[in-house]
Amino acid sequence: MLTLLSIRNFAIVSSLDLELKAGMTVVSGETGAGKSIMLDALGLALGKRAEADSVREGANRAEISAAFDITKLSEAREWLEANELESEDAGECILRRTLTSDGRSRSYINGHPCPLNRVKELGEILVDIHGQHEHQRLLKRDHHRSLLDNFAKADESATEVRTLFAQWQTKQTELKRLQDMSAEAHAQQQLLSYQTEELNRLDPQVGELEELEAEQKTLANAGAILTRGQQITTLLGEGEESDAQSLVNHALQLLGDMEADTPALQQTAEMLNAALIQIEEAERELSNFLQRVDLDPERLQEVEERLSTIYDLARKHRVAPEQLPELRDQLNEQLDVLSHVDENLEVLESEVHSAYKALISKARELSKQRIDAAKVLDGEVNKQLEMLGMASARFTAKVSEVDPKYITANGLEEIEFLISTNAGQTAKPLAKIASGGELSRISLAIQVVTAQTTDTPTLIFDEVDVGIGGGIAEVVGRLLRKLSARAQVMCVTHQPQVASQGHTHLFVSKGVETGTIETRINALTEKQRVNEIARMLGGLEITNTTLEHAKEMLSASSEKVSA
CATH class of the missing domain: 3.40.50.300 (P-loop containing nucleotide triphosphate hydrolases)
Structure with missing residues (x-):
């Protein structure tokens, strides 16, 4: 409290x-x-x-x-x-x-x-809180249902019915979407089959485009690469006495003949030795690379043809060439869904039916709670009306069942409070009561x-x-x-x-x-x-x-x- x-x-x-x-x-x-x-x-x-x-x-x-x-x-x-x-x-x-x-x-x-x-x-x-304007809310039928459910202690059941109704509607929406998809599935399947077959045949791989472009550039320039590479190796170490290694070695020899032990000369010697090591490593790397460079016109043609196919297919599908692997996976997934539409349709139809059965079952339980509570509410309210000086009045909580196929989130019935203020008078909605x-x-x-x-x-x-x-x-x-x-x-x-x-x-x-x-x-x-x-x-x-x-x-x- x-x-x-x-x-x-x-x-x-x-x-x-x-x-x-x-x-x-x-x-x-x-x-x-x-x-x-x-x-x-x-x-x-x-x-x-x-x-x-x-x-x-x-x-x-x-x-x-x-x-x-x-x-x-x-x-x-x-x-x-x-x-x-x-x-x-x-x-x-x-x-x-x-x-x-x-x-x-x-x-x-x-x-x-x-x-x-x-x-x-x-x-x-x-x-x-019961406000002084509560009677205005009583003119609304939604409030009637809320009051009756509360009186019947059926709020939990009413909430469950709303939840089951929402689940049923969600499955119905999905079923409608799948049914629409099924109607167009055949034409879509044909198109997707052609597209996926073409992409699967090409079988583009992630990162392949960059590798092919690099290989094509190397193959296309193989002659020039080999000529210039040989010139560089000669300059680095394969010359007779004028290559870089010979020159650095000669400088080291002269430095050693100077017979002067100073920090400056020691640092110079260290730098020349480091340079000699770098030159030797550069020559080895370049020689290894040149050994892998071949004048291979057939391989160049293969690479250029595959690149051309990739570019053409990318233009056809209006995507960047590097996006083809992702596109192939997406289209294969869509084709898989379409190929199982009928199977999925049967499963979803069964789920919709089960959801509807569960909804109707719980709604009927709620209906019984409401109908039983309405009878008690009628008697209790009429007793209070008599005490409040309205002995001739008759209150009725009307529970009208609806066809199950028209069930709503609120259940299988419409609820409205009716009142007859005089004996023999037909009960009417509270909104029709003239006297405030x-x-x-x-x-x-x-x-x-x-x-x-x-x-x-x-x-x-x-x-x-x-x-x-x-x-x-x-x-x-x-x-x-x-x-x-x-x-x-x-x-x-x-x-x-x-x-x-x-x-x-x-x-x-x-x-x-x-x-x-x-x-x-x-x-x-x-x-x-x-x-x-x-x-x-x-x-x-x-x-x-x-x-x-x-x-x-x-x-x-x-x-x-x-x-």
Whole structure:
């Protein structure tokens, strides 16, 4: 449950720390005092998108922290463990959100930075918020399905159906692609067979082009290479007395005859000896190379013909000559795929059929869950409607099956909430209900019923009692108090009948401090609470009558509630 909410520089709140307890907490205050600010701040901590003007005027940054006791909430502890976001105290979870005046925002779970979608995922486990505009969502059929699945505890089955549907559709798309390919496979096969045969016959190798071009250049210039090479070897060492080796040797001999032992002459001798070694090595390398150079016109013709074939085939396929080996492999792979299209088609058709069977099987399980839950939901909502002064109304969660061949990601049925507000009247969609007051009560009945089956430890109701009053408001208060026996309930209300049912009462006020507007939220004492209930009953002027009435309401709420 929510144990602490801290707000800094948010909207018109500069600093606020709220310690929250189990049971039912009501929040009241004058119109415009900022009763919903606390819930707006909590919503941001839970991953809601922030508005640009959320930061208090004059401040650079807003910060909101929400602490939760998750000792008894295994789902939240498992989620944190799976995402490696546990705190040192395994029984506590802290969500923190920071907002800057320039629009930047960061979220944290137990001190770890987290993206909003992850925070929101955890937030849905911790808190369930029922807003004052919930009845507007009830006009949308998608929301009907979501509510029914949640009531039926079928969310996991619904998710599995969506997953299986996506898998089935993916395989169908692949099957369609393969079928289209099969229709053109014969013509493509003929073309690819010709192309691959030509390339396979040539059998180009990686790096071959460079080797052939180098060999062709050597063969084409073999005569000139041999003539000039022989001249070079003669100059290096095969001459009589004027070759390089003889000259260097003669220089070394003269150097030795100088009979002068100085560092300069020693260095000169070393350099001449090194030069002699390099000249000898150069002569050997050149001689070895020349031995491999042949005047071979036939080999030159072979090389030039292969190079010509490579160039021609590269131009034909519009690729660089060195890319031919890669092209050959690609075309062979495509031909292999085409040659197995029919075989692959049979396998994929079988996979599509199996995926469809698995989808239909799980969808039928989901259908049973929905149909069974719809009957229970009908009875529970109608019971609440009677308590809310709509005894003649009849609510129906209509589950309409569709043909299996038209199955969607949502399953085998369409779900719509219908209502008949008068006896004998045909049930119609909620969107057809003309009375806003009736729609508010219907919405409240559905919210109360569906909230009773949720595992969420904190339930928040934001002015859900709008449009009702008197005895009906008292019933609403009792219903919410009854819910607080199994979950923490927070309720923002204008109704004294609802406020009197709370175990804890928070009062929201607004004033001017240091020249700026400031919202304050304080927990009321028993005496202060009597005065607040009296104010809600009679307005700004509190009389002895309203005070006595307020005391009676609070006294009655402390007795055992049966609804």
